[in-house]
Amino acid sequence: MTASKGAGEVFVAFLKLGLTSFGGPVAHLGYFRDELVVRRRWLDDHAYADLVALCQFLPGPASSQVGFALGMMRAGWPGALAAFIAFTLPSALILLAFALTAAAITGTAGGGALHGLKIVAVAIVAQAVSGMARNLCPDRERAAIAVLAVAMLAFMPGALGMVGAIVAGAAIGLALGRGAGKPADRHLALPVSRSGAVGAIVAFFALLALLPLLAGWSQALAVFDSFYRAGALVFGGGHVVLPLLDAEVVQRDCVTPDVFLAGYGAAQAVPGPLFTFAAYLGVV
Numbered sequence: 383m384t385a386s387k388g389a390g391e392v393f394v395a396f397l398k399l400g401l402t403s404f405g406g407p408v409a410h411l412g413y414f415r416d417e418l419v420v421r422r423r424w425l426d427d428h429a430y431a432d433l434v435a436l437c438q439f440l441p442g443p444a445s446s447q448v449g450f451a452l453g454m455m456r457a458g459w460p461g462a463l464a465a466f467i468a469f470t471l472p473s474a475l476i477l478l479a480f481a482l483t484a485a486a487i488t489g490t491a492g493g494g495a496l497h498g499l500k501i502v503a504v505a506i507v508a509q510a511v512s513g514m515a516r517n518l519c520p521d522r523e524r525a526a527i528a529v530l531a532v533a534m535l536a537f538m539p540g541a542l543g544m545v546g547a548i549v550a551g552a553a554i555g556l557a558l559g560r561g562a563g564k565p566a567d568r569h570l571a572l573p574v575s576r577s578g579a580v581g582a583i584v585a586f587f588a589l590l591a592l593l594p595l596l597a598g599w600s601q602a603l604a605v606f607d608s609f610y611r612a613g614a615l616v617f618g619g620g621h622v623v624l625p626l627l628d629a630e631v632v633q634r635d636c637v638t639p640d641v642f643l644a645g646y647g648a649a650q651a652v653p654g655p656l657f658t659f660a661a662y663l664g665v666v
Contacts, residue, residue, distance in 0.1 A: 388457030389464045395422065396449060396468035400654045403469075407656065410445035414452065424456055439548050442613045443623075443657040446470065451572060458573055473654030474661045480648045481665035523558055527551050590614055609660050623657065631663055641666055 395417065403413045411434055418424045425433075433455075437447040446466065453465025519525040531547040538546055593607035608630040616623040624646065631637040645666070649659040 389453075389460035392453045392457050392461040393464040393468045396453065396465045397472070399449070400469040400472040403653045406650075407443065407445040410655070411448060414445070414448060418452060424452065435548070441616055443655055446655045446657065454572060454574070470655055470658060473649070473652045473658040476652045477645065477648060477658050477662040478665055481645065481662045527554055530554075586614065605664060609664070612660075613657070627659070627663065637663060637666055 399410075399413055399417060403410045415427075415430060419427060419430050433448055433451055434444075437444045437451065440447060446469065449465045449469045450462050454462035457464070515525075515528070519528050531551055534547040534550065535543045537543070589610060593603070593610055597604040597607040609627075612623055612626040612630060616626055628642065632639055632642050642663070645659055645662040648662065649656050652658075
């Protein structure tokens with residue numbers, strides 16, 4: 383398979399997901415597993431679980447990161463860009479149009495449709511959790527780690543709970559793995575060189591440090607700085623970023639609370655990643 387054909391295949395697969403993936407980041411992971419692990423068999427459940435765990439540990443939108451990495455695993459950098467664009471573009475265009483027309487989801491019909499989408503998302507998440515549980519928690523030890531993670535997330539919501547659960551799971555897994563004999567096979571392999579990885583990390587921290595200093599030069603840089611920090615400092619998916627975005631655009635009187643909430647409602651009602659809410663905010 384050539385890179386171009388691979389990227390085209392990735393684009394078609396993720397365009398379908400971008401047009402049909404309702405329900406937020408957790409539901410998206412269920413869609414990804416059903417389409418790419420179960421149906422297309424691009425990778426197995428273990429590799430997919432490794433990838434999800436890695437992206438949950440990183441700041442920013444987890445489902446979009448998983449999609450980007452899946453595209454990269456399938457067709458290299460062209461595949462990564464194809465996956466990101468195809469999955470993101472539909473919802474970004476819808477929210478951009480929503481912002482330009484100043485529409486709003488109101489009334490009984492709008493509220494009912496939104497509620498129905500949330501119910502569907504719950505069913506999708508439940509199916510994904512059930513399928514992954516059978517494959518990834520086949521014994522009492524791993525099931526206990528999963529239960530511990532759920533308890534930590536319940537009593538420590540937000541980034542603290544997520545990072546704490548990840549660290550606790552890694553520590554327990556490391557302890558249980560000692561003395562097990564043959565090391566586990568590597569399931570996850572991303573086609574990224576060490577120099578490329580180091581360069582990405584350097585760029586991440588350089589932008590985090592330099593953008594606040596450059597924000598005073600222009601309005602565009604100020605907007606870029608606000609949204610970059612919101613994406614770089616949040617853990618836990620699209621919903622967790624809302625307080626940061628509120629602080630950047632509502633508390634600074636760039637957007638009114640009503641306009642902010644209208645856009646958030648629209649973002650909930652469209653398929654694709656919730657972080658395309660930023661496209662709406664950028665326009666208004």
